[in-house]
Amino acid sequence: MVARVCPxxxxxxxxxxxxxxxxxxxxxxxxxxxxxxxxPYIVTYDHYLEEPGSLEVEYFSTFGTQRGGNDFDAFWxxxxxxxxxxxxxxxxxxxxxxxxxxxxxxxxxxENRFRLLQxxxxxxxxxxxxxxxxxxxxxxxxxxxxxxxxxxxxxxNAVLRKEHDHELELKLLLSSTFKGWNVAVNPIVTKNxxxxxxxxxxxxxxxxxxxxxxxxxxRCNFCPENFIAGVEMYGGLxxxxxxxxxxxxxxxxxxxxxxxxxxxxxxxSTGFGLNDNxxxxxxxxxxxxxxxxxxxxxERWLGGRx
Amino acid sequence: xxxxxxxFRPAGRIGWATIVAIxxxxxxxxxxxxxxxxxxxxxxxxxxxxxxxxxxPEKAREKRNPFAGDAQAVAAGGKLFEQHCVQCHGRxxxxxxxxxxxxxxxxxxxxxxxxxxxxxNGVVRRGMPVWSKLxxxxxxxxxxxxxxxxxxxxxxxxGNLQPVKPVLx
Numbered sequence: 051m052v053a054r055v056c057p058x059x060x061x062x063x064x065x066x067x068x069x070x071x072x073x074x075x076x077x078x079x080x081x082x083x084x085x086x087x088x089x090p091y092i093v094t095y096d097h098y099l100e101e102p103g104s105l106e107v108e109y110f111s112t113f114g115t116q117r118g119g120n121d122f123d124a125f126w127x128x129x130x131x132x133x134x135x136x137x138x139x140x141x142x143x144x145x146x147x148x149x150x151x152x153x154x155x156x157x158x159x160x161e162n163r164f165r166l167l168q169x170x171x172x173x174x175x176x177x178x179x180x181x182x183x184x185x186x187x188x189x190x191x192x193x194x195x196x197x198x199x200x201x202x203x204x205x206x207n208a209v210l211r212k213e214h215d216h217e218l219e220l221k222l223l224l225s226s227t228f229k230g231w232n233v234a235v236n237p238i239v240t241k242n243x244x245x246x247x248x249x250x251x252x253x254x255x256x257x258x259x260x261x262x263x264x265x266x267x268x269r270c271n272f273c274p275e276n277f278i279a280g281v282e283m284y285g286g287l288x289x290x291x292x293x294x295x296x297x298x299x300x301x302x303x304x305x306x307x308x309x310x311x312x313x314x315x316x317x318x319s320t321g322f323g324l325n326d327n328x329x330x331x332x333x334x335x336x337x338x339x340x341x342x343x344x345x346x347x348x349e350r351w352l353g354g355r356x
Numbered sequence: 357x358x359x360x361x362x363x364f365r366p367a368g369r370i371g372w373a374t375i376v377a378i379x380x381x382x383x384x385x386x387x388x389x390x391x392x393x394x395x396x397x398x399x400x401x402x403x404x405x406x407x408x409x410x411x412x413p414e415k416a417r418e419k420r421n422p423f424a425g426d427a428q429a430v431a432a433g434g435k436l437f438e439q440h441c442v443q444c445h446g447r448x449x450x451x452x453x454x455x456x457x458x459x460x461x462x463x464x465x466x467x468x469x470x471x472x473x474x475x476x477n478g479v480v481r482r483g484m485p486v487w488s489k490l491x492x493x494x495x496x497x498x499x500x501x502x503x504x505x506x507x508x509x510x511x512x513x514x515g516n517l518q519p520v521k522p523v524l525x
Contacts, residue, residue, distance in 0.1 A: 087440070087489050098489045101443075103454060135480040169477040170488050230491040263491035267431035275494070311439070342443040346453065 088315040090307035094256035097174040097225035100132030103345030108338035119204030124189035136165040157184030178221035186213030196250030199327035248289040256282035299328040406462035412473040419469030433501025464506040
């Protein structure tokens with residue numbers, strides 16, 4: 051009875067969790083985990099790519115307040131794979147629950163990141179190319195572009211999901227690490243693939259630092275070296291028809307990542323809207339796990355030599 | 357129809373000669389480039405995987421390990437090695453499919469500065485990612501651990517990695 055009721059309860063209360071829980075369980079059985087040193091950013095990217103052959107599965111959730119509509123919880127799952135040391139590819143599946151409305155799947159994204167320089171420099175550039183196929187009901191706010199404002203998200207899901215976005219997004223990820231500090235700046239350009247739509251501009255920037263720069267000799271969950279704290283800021287910069295800050299929204303968010311020795315990473319972020327066009331609060335959390343040797347596993351499946 | 361083809365009609369004998377010369381030029385250049393690439397690839401294959409160690413700049417090689425001889429750093433480095441390096445270099449640093457052995461002479465004779473430089477910059481074209489995301493002190497802790505391995509005879513690396521008692525220098 052309990053076994054029958056529990057999945058039903060989970061399905062009703064946390065519909066977005068079912069898929070990632072299944073995926074995590076499957077991968078646990080098939081692959082060997084390794085502890086990653088993940089950055090705390092949720093929106094901003096630094097220049098570090100996935101280790102070659104590793105698959106990182108991430109689940110994120112964004113609770114957002116909504117004036118003139120219902121609050122929402124948007125969620126997405128990312129599958130991030132290190133193809134080589136200079137190329138990482140990633141697929142996102144996103145959905146959202148708007149309270150007193152409905153839960154819907156909102157689309158997918160396919161992103162690729164290419165490291166442009168072989169060695170470390172003062173500033174390290176990475177090229178980010180993403181294709182998005184989402185509906186207008188997508189509320190993950192993974193980036194805030196052009197003239198995106200809070201009121202865009204107020205209509206009911208039935209109305210929002212009628213709009214389809216096919217977008218190409220380009221980012222230049224500039225990042226620098228010095229004395230334990232990481233500073234990352236991402237200029238963003240987005241183009242809806244409809245010819246009539248303008249190019250949109252946006253930015254994301256962040257700074258972070260581990261709480262300790264030296265590792266303790268013993269294995270511990272609460273060692274300060276396991277925590278990375280920082281702050282990120284992101285927002286829109288208008289579009290080709292009307293560039294600038296007018297009619298744009300902006301957020302600032304303290305962020306923290308907890309890299310557990312048991313191979314999990316927990317991220318938390320509390321985003322505050324900086325102007326009247328922004329959601330008051332974006333409360334985000336994420337859970338990720340890195341599976342190293344996934345590439346080898348796939349090779350074996352495809353008949354490659356072990 | 358005639359007008360469309362006229363776009364591709366060369367202007368007399370000189371035109372044809374130019375086109376043929378360009379095509380021949382491209383073919384010769386392409387063939388030469390392909391041969392050069394093949395030789396280059398063969399030459400690269402001949403090069404040791406460890407050749408990247410030689411690419412460390414002089415200034416980087418001369419850097420001194422701030423944790424040299426620090427037993428705590430060896431233990432911490434061992435922990436970090438287990439967390440970040442084992443998957444590619446093997447549990448005993450003996451090498452695995454994706455990473456070379458770190459017990460080889462080339463690595464063990466490298467200066468601490470060279471190892472630190474490799475950790476920081478990676479060998480991206482050969483699959484080793486950059487590890488500058490680890491703070492500088494943690495990278496030095498890993499170097500300290502790697503240096504401690506040279507104190508063990510190669511045959512001793514059969515069990516789990518155990519930090520060894522470092523010799524104070």
